[in-house]
Amino acid sequence: MMDVKDRYIIDTIIEKCEGVRDPALIILQNVQEILGYVGKEYLEYVSEKSGYPLVELYGIITFYPQFKLNPPGKNTIKVCQGTACHVRGSDRILGTLEELLKISPGETTENRLFSLESVRCLGCCGLAPTIMINKKTYGRVKPSNLKNILAEYEEVDQYVVE
Numbered sequence: 421m422m423d424v425k426d427r428y429i430i431d432t433i434i435e436k437c438e439g440v441r442d443p444a445l446i447i448l449q450n451v452q453e454i455l456g457y458v459g460k461e462y463l464e465y466v467s468e469k470s471g472y473p474l475v476e477l478y479g480i481i482t483f484y485p486q487f488k489l490n491p492p493g494k495n496t497i498k499v500c501q502g503t504a505c506h507v508r509g510s511d512r513i514l515g516t517l518e519e520l521l522k523i524s525p526g527e528t529t530e531n532r533l534f535s536l537e538s539v540r541c542l543g544c545c546g547l548a549p550t551i552m553i554n555k556k557t558y559g560r561v562k563p564s565n566l567k568n569i570l571a572e573y574e575e576v577d578q579y580v581v582e
C-alpha cells in the first residue's frame with residue numbers, strides 16, 4: 421500500500437519532468453533512486469499520473485537490469501566481479517554468499533535482511549577480492565570470513581557453510 425509520502429514523492433518527480441521529452445525512463449530512475457525500488461503500486465501510480473500505459477512502464481523496467489521490482493533487504497551486499505577481484509577468486513566469494521544466504525544476485529533473503537548484488541568494480545581493486553555491505557567495504561575477503569562478516573549484521577547461527 422502506498423502512503424501519502426510516496427505519492428507526494430512521485431508527484432514531485434513527475435512535476436519536475438514536465439517539459440522533458442518522453443520522460444518515462446527518467447521518472448522511473450528517480451522513483452528507484454528515492455524510494456529504493458519500482459514496485460507494482462509505484463508503477464500503477466506513475467501510470468495514472470503521467471498517462472504512460474502500464475505495459476510501457478513494465479517494458480522499461482524489465483529492459484534495464486538496474487531496476488528492482490521488490491524492496492531491497494535491510495542490508496545490501498555488493499560482490500565485486502571486476503577483473504582484479506575475478507582473478508583473486510571473487511567467484512568463490514559470490515558462490516559462498518549464495519550458499520549462505522540461499523539467494524542469487526538480484527534477490528533478497530526471505531527475512532528481508534540481505535539483498536545480494538554482483539557489481540563490476542567497487543573502486544578499490546588493490547584490496548581484491550572485495551565486497552561492500554551498505555557503505556562498508558571489506559577487502560581481501562576469503563570465503564571462510566563471510567560467515568563472520570554476515571554475523572556483524574545479525575546473530576546468524578542459521579548461516580552455516582558445510
Ligand code: FES
Nearest residue numbers: 500502505542545
Ligand atoms: S575489480 Fe574489484 S574493486 Fe575493482
